[in-house]
Amino acid sequence: MQDHLQRATWIWYPDDYEIWLHQKVSVLRQFRGYICPPSWRLDAAYTSVKFRKTFDLTEPELLTLSVQGEFVLLMDGSMTPIPYKKTPITSVHIPAGRHELTVNVYNDREIPAMYASGATCGTDGTWEVTALNGKWVPVASWTFHHIEQPPAAFPFSYETRQPAAVTNIDGGVIVDFGRETFGTVSFLEASGQGGIHLYYGESLEEAMAGEGAETFDTLAVNSAEPLDRTTSVTRAFRYIQIKTDPGISYAQIEHRYEYLPMERRGEFRCSDPRLNEIWEMSAHTLHINMREFLYDGMKRDRWVWSGDANLGFLINNYSFFEQDVAKRTMIALRGKEPVEIHINTIMDYTLYWFLSVHDYYLYTGDLAFVRSCYPKLVSLMEFCLNRRNEAGMLEGYPEDWVFIDWAPMERRGELAAEQLLFCRSLEAAALFAGEVGDSEGEARYGKLTGRLRETIYRLFWDDEQGGLIHGRYEGELNRQLLKYPNIFATRFHYLDEGQREAVREKVLKNDAVQKINTPFMRFYELDALCLLGEHDYVFQEVREYWGGMLDLGATTFWEEYDPAIPAERQYDMYGDKFRKSLCHAWGAAPIYLIGKYMLGVKPTEPGYSRYQVEPKLCGLEWIEGKVPTPDGEIAVYMDAWRIRVTANDSGIGVLKFKCAGRPIVNAGELTAVGGDEYELLLTSPSYEYEIELGRGDVHA
Amino acid sequence: MQDHLQRATWIWYPDDYEIWLHQKVSVLRQFRGYICPPSWRLDAAYTSVKFRKTFDLTEPELLTLSVQGEFVLLMDGSMTPIPYKKTPITSVHIPAGRHELTVNVYNDREIPAMYASGATCGTDGTWEVTALNGKWVPVASWTFHHIEQPPAAFPFSYETRQPAAVTNIDGGVIVDFGRETFGTVSFLEASGQGGIHLYYGESLEEAMAGEGAETFDTLAVNSAEPLDRTTSVTRAFRYIQIKTDPGISYAQIEHRYEYLPMERRGEFRCSDPRLNEIWEMSAHTLHINMREFLYDGMKRDRWVWSGDANLGFLINNYSFFEQDVAKRTMIALRGKEPVEIHINTIMDYTLYWFLSVHDYYLYTGDLAFVRSCYPKLVSLMEFCLNRRNEAGMLEGYPEDWVFIDWAPMERRGELAAEQLLFCRSLEAAALFAGEVGDSEGEARYGKLTGRLRETIYRLFWDDEQGGLIHGRYEGELNRQLLKYPNIFATRFHYLDEGQREAVREKVLKNDAVQKINTPFMRFYELDALCLLGEHDYVFQEVREYWGGMLDLGATTFWEEYDPAIPAERQYDMYGDKFRKSLCHAWGAAPIYLIGKYMLGVKPTEPGYSRYQVEPKLCGLEWIEGKVPTPDGEIAVYMDAWRIRVTANDSGIGVLKFKCAGRPIVNAGELTAVGGDEYELLLTSPSYEYEIELGRGDVHA
Known part of the structure; x- marks a missing residue:
């Protein structure tokens, strides 16, 4: 189709596209044939909204319309609908003069959305929308610029891929696509009566495990004539074990790779081929996980986690710089009012959200986004502030998950690490308040930041041990020295020169301090070590840790890797065989470390x-x-x-x-x-x- | 089927059935072929919830399951689903001992709901549910006690009705069902290719108006063989004009009357046949409008309005005493958090909601309901309290609809009538706080009630005029004497004996004071007049006003009736022909007046x-x-x-x-x-x- 004179675009209620899409994708995870909905509240888009626009036309104009949902057109406040033409194309005449057109749209499956275009006017950012809640706000839109392309379908790109290898096994075949991939599987010219059973594996072992694999599907075939059949839900895999019921045949297997088209704007090469390979594989790992949102891993959880996203955003800033994914992810994580529990139910993950918005703003300078999410940022911060104890600090409520890291530690009471995240969040809120012109908020958050920072140092800085201690529980200080608060204090530039030295020598480089074993917290630790000038140590670690996965045949980087674990248990996690994600966004950390500290x-x-x-x-x-x-x-x-x-x-x-x-x-x-x-x-x-x-x- | 040993029932997240149902029915209104969504926010049920129950079994037990939605079973906090049998019936074995079963259910069309029954245990009020928002609450249920009867379909009753008369007109027929009715229409043995066009009328004139009628449908017929065909959406009507496309034929028209089965527990007969007829027709009018919820009118708006419901509840208390409808209606009106705007966008309608809960409690003594809605009652009250001005009174915000009545009046500033509704709401909140054991709330709301009542009398009581004046705007008193505040003060028993006398003589019975013309406010006025002892006047008015509609051939009572309007314009309203609702719940007011003040x-x-x-x-x-x-x-x-x-x-x-x-x-x-x-x-x-x-x- 041809674009109209002015560029019209599909419009909807702000944030609702992301919130609707998030709900839709969050329930696609499967575990051995069962659904796995996320363990947090899933918000929904408004189903009934009203768009409005005042036209000032010298000539009457014909508006061509397409609406995602049922709708009614009203004009100039009248309660009587104005008729529109339904065929061959939906259209309405706008009379000359000044007229306010309102369009009520109802849709309980997709978001209510509309597209209108005429000779001089169409749907664009100048329209407003209300959820009938007393507020009119500017509409949102994205890249849906064509009338035939409503926002119901996400604009992915697709590539058809052939298997790298097909191996016969007892009663079926193993198909290897050569590296981790994502999408659907087609069986060309399938015929017969029964099912084709697919057992997906990120590893060969997982695919071979049949119903022991995390994900499997059965594709029904019911045709004497050969017909092409395609699986209905996208899956993450490298290998597929395929078994067919008796009498089923097909000519060929194809895979339809589904991905977000992104340019690798970041690049890296060096004199060490291993590091180059690590960078390349990191980029592939991240790409697989950047889609509608920035996911943790595409096999598991294929959920959106705020802490994971905080790392992913940083890695993205040094590779794809795809900020639409980042914005969608932050909007989806924040969800709708009211805030009842922490993001992902995790106290630290609420705080990482503020940090993510801060990083986003620093790397993009996109004040418009900060402005648009500021009201929700304020209400999330108020939620946190309302949960402070008498000392002004955050402690976990019974329903809160106080995470920090998968590691043994006291999680009750006032943890120094949580207060540091909170302090940094307040600092970010003060910055945003200033940027959007909320001087009262700026002063308030600024004062709270200073007061909390003072409390943290007064209570938790231990000169003797040379670092921040773990926390306080029921009035008793817990003098355990752990890396977490010291990593955060370093990353947030909250240490003076003497403290930095102490933290480096006595905490981060001290073998007597409990080691960090998760790639999640390891990311922040390596970041902090670079900030303390330990580049050589960090990049040696990158070569060894990530190189270790390469040596084990990885084609994407994993959720977790411990060289000490025997090979046959490398894919186990959370007490289940093959539960480990072998394509995990945070596995792409080297991109960030290289970009920020090697390219610098x-x-x-x-x-x-x-x-x-x-x-x-x-x-x-x-x-x-x-x-x-x-x-x-x-x-x-x-x-x-x-x-x-x-x-x-x-x-x-x-x-x-x-x-x-x-x-x-x-x-x-x-x-x-x-x-x-x-x-x-x-x-x-x-x-x-x-x-x-x-x-x-x-x-x- | 046979019931199990213990009575199992379908369970869901509290309030979500009502909120889901409210959204579903609120968009059924049609105006000349277009949708008419309500002008307020439509809330949605949670789509992802988790049920839980701890079993303590001496023997293993087989639980038979039916779930409305996709689901996964987990036990004892493990992340690995427990398998269940899918055929011939869905079932799961619960091992002996103490085990916590959790069931995640996802459903984005209907509410997530489940039913389970075993030899000793099944889904009942002892189960808990969370919307993954950090809170576990007891589940809700209703009368869905059979595994084959999930809550997706509302349990209406049906009767097949034949036309009272069929009259041939040019190009079609007029079908008269004898009195106002509601439901779908069937064409038995329809054949041919094309459409059957139905133009509904609450009056003959409306049905005759064709596409000038409020509602019309086209039923597609596409069969050479005679097939029974039924319309898909319920409509309110007495008459239908039916036109068929060439070649379409059918053997017979039937109407499927859809209704809520209710017993007329209230009764009335007297020596005046006209009053008996008014009582009977009132009961029919109310019955048509009591369904999933208490609607304003079944043709228009077929929406749930808080002020209308406040009257309808009172009428119901003297007729059907069907309190499940009342509860559903109050829950639906209140909706979900956050409160962003007044109920139905109308300031007074928020306040009527508190009054409705108060009336409900007074007539039913159902403290459990008060307890269950108390948190939302508090947050709605906080919303109101946050909108007070410096004088502690409510003024309309720009987005608020300050209604009071369809009548000319100053709506800006502090209206005495609104403050009286607010004061009564605070009084009700204090009562509820006391009843549910919130002594802090009781004291706070009690104090606010006293303070506001004092303010109202200090500012607005005018001894000279003998009543409460209209209000204050920008510091200036508006000394206009209108009936509204005086009606409310009488109804709420806020007047002393001298004030009552003054209000009766100088306001309510004073012909110089602006007359009330809407049946809505007339209800409250007649109520107040009865409280002032003016029974004879009131029941003469009932005979004349309601009798007047009878004389015009009404079979149900109307939204509005003005004897002075010429017959040909009796059905007009809001600037449109036939827009008036001829079957309006508040039209049934005589039942209340008779029950409360004649039967007494x-x-x-x-x-x-x-x-x-x-x-x-x-x-x-x-x-x-x-x-x-x-x-x-x-x-x-x-x-x-x-x-x-x-x-x-x-x-x-x-x-x-x-x-x-x-x-x-x-x-x-x-x-x-x-x-x-x-x-x-x-x-x-x-x-x-x-x-x-x-x-x-x-x-x-």
Whole structure:
């Protein structure tokens, strides 16, 4: 079809697309033939909404309409519907003059949505909508710009893939698609009467386990004539064991890979092929998990978790920079009013949500999104504030899951780690309040931040042990030294120089302190270690830990990996065989660590209007890559002799590097900041700065 | 089927059945082929819930299951589903010992609900449910006691009705069903290709208007063989104009009357046949409108309005005493959290909701219901309290509809009528708080009631005019004398004897004060006039106003009736021909007035544990009737010589009457209270008390 003069688009009630979609996808998880709904409240879109728009037309105009739902058109406040033409296309005449058109839409399956286009006017961001709750708000829309493409179907891309290998086994075949993939399976020219049984496996062992696999389907065939048949629900797998009932035959198996089309705007190559492979596989892992939302893992849970998403967003910022997924995920996680329990029922996961919005704003500079979610951000914060104890701190309520990490620890009372997350959340809320012009909120949240930070340090900082202790329960301090609060304090830049040193030596690098075993918290730990300058240690760890999975034949990175576990139990988790997710978003952590600490690129002001580049070779001969920003990529090359940085298309950067002698630069303002440290100001958009470091004696 | 040892029943999340059903029925209204969704937020049931029950079994037990939705069974906190048998009947083995069974159910069309029964245990009120929001609450259930009868279909009764008359007209027929009815229409042995067009009319004129009627349907026929065809949506009508496309034929028209089975527990007969007819037709009018909920009118709006329901409940209390409809209606009106706008968007309608719960409790004594809705009652009250102005009074916000009545009046600022409704609501909240043991709430609401009542009288009582003035706007008193605040103050017993006299003479019986023209507010006015002793006036009015509709051929009572309007415009309303509802619940008001003020029966303590009977002949030769109570009916007979009262099956009544001489009673403690007034204590359950009044010289 041709676009109309003005670009019309499908419109709906804000946040309802994400909330509706989230409910729909959250119940697709299956465990051995049974549904697995999430363990938190699933919110629903409004079913009855009213759109409005005032037209001021010099000529009467014919509006072409398509509505997702039943609808009625009203004009200028009258209670009597105005008739519309139903065939061949739905349309209504808008008379000349100033008229307010309202459209009531009801839909209890999909979101109520509409599309209208005329010669001069159509549905766009200037329309308003109400859920009949006393408030009119601007409509939301996305990329549904065609009248024939309503928002009921998510705009995925598809590729048909052939098996990499098909192996006969007793009573069936094993199909191997060569690497982890996601989608449906088709049997071409299937005939006979009965079922085709599919047992999916992220590992060969899982597929071979038949009904011991996490997911399996039966596809009914009932035709003497050969017909193509396709499974109805998407699954994550690399292998499928296929068994057919007697008399069933088919010509060929195909897989329809379903994915979100995304560009890999981030890039990385270096002199170590293993690290390159880790980066590539990380990108594939993340891509599989970025779809309608940023999921934890596509086999399991295929749910949206706020803590997992917090990591995933950071990784995305150094690879796809696909921010629509991020926004959908944050909206879905936040859900609807009233807030009755923490996000995902986990206290820390509510707090990670604030951190995610903060990271989102820092990396994108998208104030419009902050503005749109600010009221819900405030009510979520009020929920938290209402749950403070007399000391102004958060303790778990009986219904709260106080998580922090899968590790033995005291979870009762005031945990230092939770207060740090809370403090950072308050700090973010104060920032947002300021940005959206809520000066009262800014002052209040700011004051609460300061007071909580003071409480945390007064109670929990232990000079002797050189770190923040675990917490307090029923008035008694728990002086256990665990890494969590110290990781957070480091990440949030809440430590002074002396405290940083103490935390590095006495906590994070202290073998006597309980080790962190989950990749989830390991992400934050490695992040903190980089912030403390432990790059070499971190990237050695990346090579070993992620490399270990490669050695075991992984084609995507796992939810968890412990080299000490025997191979036959590597896929077990939560007490069940094959329950471990072998394609888990947080497994893609190396992308973030490499982008932020090896290529060394990070925004210092929202949206990369100011940014920093501080590349480090970390023992490699050369590194090269790109980091996406809202406005172009920042390209970095470094070897012992030179650094090349291409600035993004706007923004002002600072390149920080060391050089024993005086470096030679092709442009820009160079400042020696002391010792062998230099800063080069990157002010020319898209310009390639080149820095000659001399004779390779760079300390990096 | 046979019931199991214990009575199992379908269970679901509390209030969700009502909220789901309300959404479903609220969008059935049609206007000339277009949908008419209500102008308020429609709430939805939770789609994902989890039921739980701990069993303590000496023997293993087989539980037979039926679930409305997809589901998974889990036991004892494990994340691994327990398998269940799917055929021939769904069942699961519960092992002996103490085990907690949880059942996650997901359903996005109907409410998630389940039924389970075994030898010793099944789904009943001891199960709990959560919407995954951190709270476990006891499940709700109703009369769905059979495994094959899930709550998806409302348990209506049906009767097949034949037309009273079929008249040929140009190109079709007019079918008359003799009186207003409701349901679907069947065409037996229909054949041919095309449509049967039905134009419904509550009046003949409406049916004759074709597409000018409020509702019409087309039934598609596409069969050479004669097949029975039935319309898909229920409609309200007495007449139908039927036109068929060429070649369509059918053998017979039938109507399937759909109704809620209810017993007419209230009765009334008297020496005036016209009043008897008015009572009968009122009962029919109310019955048509009492279904899933108490509707305003079944043609229009077929919506649930809080103010309308407040009247309907009172009428129901003197006729069907069907309290399940009342409960469903109150739950549906209240909806879900958060409260964002007034009920039905109308400020007064929020306040009527509190009054309805109060009336419900007074007439039924059902504390369990009060307890179950108390948290939502509190949050609705908090919503109101948060909207008070500095003077502690309610003024309309821009999004509020300040209704009071369809009449010209100032609606801005502090209206005395609204404050009176608010004050009464606070008083009810204080009562409920006390009853459910919330002593803090009781004290708080009690104090607020007193303070507001004091404010109302200080500002708005005008001694000179002898009544409450209209209100205050921007600090300026509006001294207009309107009936509304004075009606409310009378009804709420907020007037002292002198004020009552003043209000009667100077306001309610003052022809210079703006007349009330709507049956809605007229109901409250007549109620107030009865409370002021104006029985004769009120029942003369009942004869004339309701009798006037009878004279115009009504078979049910109307939304509005003005004798002054010419016949050809009697069915117009809101600027549209035939928009008036001719079967409107509030049209049944005479039942209430007769029961409460002629038979004279009313509860004085919750649930008729204490009650009063004060019959009045109001100029008739004899009156006779029954008034339903939670525990049996109170029967009353009176003529000039005697009164007979049969006490209900529990409770203690006081019969109040006048007698010139000393009355003779067959039982009970008689007290002369002064003048010719007597009180007889009715303490014997179900006993018929007889009072001889002497020679017919009773003043009644």
